[in-house]
Amino acid sequence: MTSIATLGSHCSLQVLKGAKEEGFHTVLVTKSTREKFYKRYNNFIDEYIVVDDFTEIMNDDIRDKLNASDSVLIPHGTLISEVGIEKIEKLEIPIFGNRHILRWEADRDLKTQLMEKSGVSIPKTFNSPEEIDCLTISKLSGARGGSGYFLAKNSKDYYSHVEKFKKQGLMTDDDELQIQEYIVGVPVYLQYFQSTMKDELELFGIDKRYETNVDSLGRIPSIDQTELKLSPTYIVVGNIPLVLRESLLVEVYDIGDNFVTASKELVPPGMPGPFCMEGVYDSNGKFVAFEFSARIVAGTNIFTTGSPYSYLNYGPNMNMGRRIALEIKDAIKANRLDDLIT
Numbered sequence: 497m498t499s500i501a502t503l504g505s506h507c508s509l510q511v512l513k514g515a516k517e518e519g520f521h522t523v524l525v526t527k528s529t530r531e532k533f534y535k536r537y538n539n540f541i542d543e544y545i546v547v548d549d550f551t552e553i554m555n556d557d558i559r560d561k562l563n564a565s566d567s568v569l570i571p572h573g574t575l576i577s578e579v580g581i582e583k584i585e586k587l588e589i590p591i592f593g594n595r596h597i598l599r600w601e602a603d604r605d606l607k608t609q610l611m612e613k614s615g616v617s618i619p620k621t622f623n624s625p626e627e628i629d630c631l632t633i634s635k636l637s638g639a640r641g642g643s644g645y646f647l648a649k650n651s652k653d654y655y656s657h658v659e660k661f662k663k664q665g666l667m668t669d670d671d672e673l674q675i676q677e678y679i680v681g682v683p684v685y686l687q688y689f690q691s692t693m694k695d696e697l698e699l700f701g702i703d704k705r706y707e708t709n710v711d712s713l714g715r716i717p718s719i720d721q722t723e724l725k726l727s728p729t730y731i732v733v734g735n736i737p738l739v740l741r742e743s744l745l746v747e748v749y750d751i752g753d754n755f756v757t758a759s760k761e762l763v764p765p766g767m768p769g770p771f772c773m774e775g776v777y778d779s780n781g782k783f784v785a786f787e788f789s790a791r792i793v794a795g796t797n798i799f800t801t802g803s804p805y806s807y808l809n810y811g812p813n814m815n816m817g818r819r820i821a822l823e824i825k826d827a828i829k830a831n832r833l834d835d836l837i838t
C-alpha cells in the first residue's frame with residue numbers, strides 16, 4: 497500500500513492530515529527535537545522516522561524504511577533548504593512532482609530564465625550597482641526567508657548598505673547580490689495546482705505574507721523612522737488570506753497556464769502538482785512576479801479547511817495537502833502513479 501511521507505516542518509501537518517483523509521498510510525520524518533510536538537498529532541500520523549538532521553534521509557537505513565512502506569515523498573521548502581538540491585536529485589525515493597524543477601527554483605539565473613520564458617512580467621535586474629536608476633531591492637544569494645535584503649536608490653546608497661552588511665558579518669567579499677527593481681504595490685502569492693490526471697490548472701488559494709519588520713514600519717511615524725535609521729527586513733512570520741477582484745482572475749489563470757507550458761519546454765516533465773507565483777500588483781494593477789516556488793508553499797497552511805477558490809471546485813475541506821493525496825489516489829486507480837513522480 498502506498499504511503500505519503502514528508503519532513504516534519506513547513507506544511508507537514510497539512511500534507512499528512514490530507515493524506516490520511518484520502519485513506520493513505522502516513523509517514524513523518526522528524527528531527528528528535530520535534531518528536532514530542534509531532535506525536536501530538538498521532539491521530540493522523542501513522543509512522544515516525546526520527547533523525548537528528550534531515551540530511552540523514554540520504555542514509556541507506558532511512559531510505560530503506562521509506563521504501564519499505566512504499567512512500568511517495570512530498571517535497572517542501574525545508575527539503576530544499578536543509579537537504580539541498582544536489583542531494584534531492586540523487587535521493588533514491590520517489591518524489592511527488594518534478595524534482596528537477598526544484599533546481600530552477602533555487603538558482604536565481606535559472607529562475608529568471610523560466611519566468612522570462614513564461615512571459616510573466618518580472619522586475620528589471622541590474623548587472624552592476626552603477627546602473628541603478630530607480631528604487632532597488634538587493635538580495636543576498638542563498639538568503640532565505642527574506643533576511644539579507646536591502647533597498648537602495650543609487651550606487652552610493654548600495655555600497656553603504658554593503659559596507660554595513662560586511663561590518664555586521666552578514667556578507668563577505670565572495671557573496672553575490674541580485675539587484676532588482678523594487679516594485680511598489682501589493683504583494684500577492686498565487687497558489688496553484690496543476691493536475692496531471694485532469695490535465696488542468698486549478699487556482700487553489702491566494703495569500704499575502706506578514707513580514708517583519710517591513711509590515712510594521714508603517715506603524716512608526718516617519719520622523720521616528722528617519723531618526724532611528726530603520727531598514728526593512730522581509731522575514732516571513734505568517735500568512736494572511738486574500739481574495740482578488742474577480743476580474744483579475746482571468747489573468748491569474750493565464751499566468752499559471754503559461755508557467756506550466758514554459759516549464760514543460762524547459763524542464764520536462766514540467767510543473768505537475770502545487771506551485772506558487774509570487775509578486776506584486778503595481779500602481780497600474782499589473783502583476784509583476786519576483787519569485788516562484790515549484791512545490792507546495794507554507795502559505796497554503798491558512799486554508800486547511802479549504803480556500804474561497806478550492807471551495808469552487810471541491811466544496812469545503814479540500815486543502816493543498818489533501819489535493820496532492822487525491823491526485824496520487826486517482827493515479828494509483830488509473831495505474832499511472834509513474835506519471836506523477838520523479
Ligand code: AMP
Pocket residue numbers: 619633641642645676677678679680683705707730774776786787
Ligand atoms: P523573496 O525572498 O524574493 O520571496 O522576497 C521576500 C520579500 O521581499 C517579498 O515577500 C516582498 O515583500 C519583498 N520583495 C522581493 N522582491 C521584491 C521586488 N522586486 N519588489 C518589491 N518587493 C520585493
